[in-house]
Amino acid sequence: MMTGWKAFGKQNPVVIKLPPPLTDSDTSLEEAFKSRRSVRDYSADSLTLQQAAQLLWAAQGITQPVPYGLRTAPSAGALYPLEVILVAGKVKGLDAGVYRYKPASHEIVEIVAGDQRSELCRAALSQESISDAPACIVITGIYQRVGKKYGDRGERYTHIEVGCAVQNIYLQCExxxxxxxxxxxxxxxxxxKVLNLARDEVPLAVMPVGAIK
Ligand SMILES: Cc1cc2nc3c(=O)[nH]c(=O)nc-3n(C[C@H](O)[C@H](O)[C@H](O)COP(=O)(O)O)c2cc1C
Structure with a gap:
């Protein structure tokens, strides 16, 4: 069980309302499938808050609020074990820090102040794509949310869901x-430790994002 303040974040945290997501683009889904590649080198450009918000929404945004709060990615039993965290270094209009995405309100809430990209890079075998990118998205899972209904199968379901969210981010980047x-x-x-997560919140995927060099 999550206990103490970590379960809910800081008292009086910084909360940022995100720009509404775009639901149209000039890139077809088929073009995105065809051109998607893993990119590890980024230009020095900052991300915009609109871009960061769009990526968070692509991962787990609400697309049908009533009655269950259904999202961009499927979820076993609509129990939503995934959390999406933005590690912001250079995002225009946003202080460097670690922010938790709140799908229901399309907001982010600060959970750690300051630029944590170098620390996150060290926690990931010094993969420089992390420290070079203006921001990273970390997807975590809280297995108990699905485990309470599906038992041991909940872990597998959470891993299937993270794959769905990861691909959404890849295609949204395209x-x-x-x-x-x-x-x-x-x-x-x-x-x-870097993201100040409770022990039952397991990091499952780290995704640096940035403009292509
Ligand atoms: C589960 C998983 C873990 C991965 N871990 C890493 C990693 O730690 N570092 C990295 O640079 N790439 C990682 N990758 C990216 C793969 O190297 C990449 O997808 C693969 O080389 C195919 O290239 P493509 O994505 O451009 O098609 C990972 C991919 C998957 C699916």
């Missing part, structure tokens, strides 16, 4: 002209 790569090589406990 249509925004950005690059990303999914990283699975990192130390869970070190990532948890």
């Amino acid at each position: 249509s925004l002209g950005l690059g990303t790569v999914v990283l699975g090589a990192f130390y869970d406990d070190k990532v948890q």
Whole structure:
């Protein structure tokens, strides 16, 4: 069980309302499938808040609020074990820090102040794509949310869901002209420490994002 303030975040946290997501683009889904590649080198450009918001929405945004709050990615029993975290370094209009995405309100809430990209890079075997990117998205899973209904199967379902969210981010990057790569090589406990996560919130994927060099 999550206990203490970590379960709910800081008292009086910084909350940022995100720009509404775009639901149209000039890139067809088929073009995005065809051109998608893992990108590990990024230009020095900052991300815009609109781009960051769009990527968070692509991962887990609400697309049908009533009655269940259904999202861009499928979820076993609509129980939504995934959390999406933005590690912002250079995002225009946003202080560097770690922010948790709140799908229901399309907001982000600060959970760690300051630029944590170098620390996150160290927690991921010093993969420089992390420190070079203006921002990273970390997808975490809380297995109990599905485990309470599906038992041991909940872990498998959470892993299937993270794959869906990861591909949404890849394809959204394609249509925004950005690059990303999914990283699975990192130390869970070190990532948890950098992001100030409770022990039952397991990091499952780290995705640096930035403009392609
Ligand atoms: C589960 C998983 C873990 C991965 N982990 C890493 C990683 O830690 N570092 C990295 O640079 N790429 C990682 N990748 C990206 C793969 O190297 C990449 O998808 C593969 O080389 C195929 O290239 P493409 O994505 O451009 O098609 C991972 C991909 C998957 C699906």
